Amino acid sequence: MAAAHAGHAHDHAHSHVHANSESDRRWLAGALVVIAVFMLAEVFVGIAAGSLALLSDAAHMLTDAASIALALWAIRLAARPAAGRMTFGWKRVEILSAQANGITLLLLSVWLAYEAIRRLIDPPEVTGGLVLGTALVGVVVNLLATWMISRANRTSLNVEGAYQHILTDLFAFIATAIAGVIIVLTGFVRADAIATLVVVVLMLRAGFGLVRASCRIFLEAAPDDLDPTEIGQAMAARDGVVEVHDLHIWEITSGSPALSAHVLVEAGRDCHAVREDLAHWLDHEHHIAHATLQVEHAHPELIALGTPPEPECAEIHGQSHSSPKAVRH
The missing domain is CATH 1.20.1510.10 (Cation efflux protein transmembrane domain)
Incomplete structure (x- = not known):
């Protein structure tokens, strides 16, 4: 992890x-x-x-x-x-x-x-x-x-x-x-x-x-110019990502957006490289420089063909988004 x-x-x-x-x-x-x-x-x-x-x-x-x-x-x-x-x-x-x-x-x-x-x-x-x-x-x-x-x-x-x-x-x-x-x-x-x-x-x-x-x-609502659903779906569609859940976007103060999320990565992929790619994309595309990403490999069976993967966390506290490429038996 x-x-x-x-x-x-x-x-x-x-x-x-x-x-x-x-x-x-x-x-x-x-x-x-x-x-x-x-x-x-x-x-x-x-x-x-x-x-x-x-x-x-x-x-x-x-x-x-x-x-x-x-x-x-x-x-x-x-x-x-x-x-x-x-x-x-x-x-x-x-x-x-x-x-x-x-x-x-x-x-x-x-x-x-x-x-x-x-x-x-x-x-x-x-x-x-x-x-x-x-x-x-x-x-x-x-x-x-x-x-x-x-x-x-x-x-x-x-x-x-x-x-x-x-x-x-x-x-x-x-x-x-x-x-x-x-x-x-x-x-x-x-x-x-x-x-x-x-x-x-x-x-x-x-x-x-x-x-x-x-x-x-x-109330830690997402800024008006940042749509959590749109950003979560785009994160899940990035190369190597299987799923993004526990996604939260808020503002520390005006003009200082922050994001946290749990990211599941394809088995065999470099977790650190995927995290760096997501961090760079969030900063460049959405000006979110304060991004805390918990990254780990998804279980191999989550990558097979079938139905979308279920979140691995016992309790989900934020939005969940699955990669269109990652499905399950």
Whole structure:
């Protein structure tokens, strides 16, 4: 029996990830400074103008700042090497961060929806000029912050969570600016609350997306772009393979798929060569560099003509796929 892990490019991948993390931290830190400075100014203007849209934008920007700070902390933790009981390191802290960002978006959207509906029913006085001026500055600030975070690695769900916060805030400022124009030109103060409801819809969409994606990783579901059935059948069809079972595909963290499987090899074939072929194919075709393959020879009678072979394990814990070439008496 042979069991091995396909990690031939581990050192190179580790240094590449480390370089990406450093770059991500720089871009996120720059966006954090921009957001924090403008947020403080917007609170004062929002109070002076009596604008819920501006105060809601400021509240959202507070969660933006918190989400970026959380993302920075998660990146720092995720860079720690595997040690002790943390055999995968702290990589899933980034997924916790993304899930927290999604949940805060959902909670904040509920509060803003309540306040917006209340102001639709009983609208207060709103200073349209201050709303418009601040919103236009906010658009510029958020464009800058969005551009900064877009330069980071958005395949990371952690970075994507912070990006979604900033992006929805950008849309919020655009909606608020439109509301400010309407108030200045027509005096229709309910436009402020309507703009807030538009932002709520965007926040709900982004929040649900982040929570769904993070839950899939925590439940160890296969990534959306990797079909376990298709991959298992293709593995079973590789030269020298009789059967693949106990197949599992999951993500350690976003962008880091992993696979494990029990592979039965034709009698007389080199198990190590078959394993190397499968590991190379998985890495090259599906970008699965973390593949743990338990490889052993199938019993000779499994190679004869007849019916497909039955799995040799007493209890199967994953998908099973038989080679079209390997059948039984």
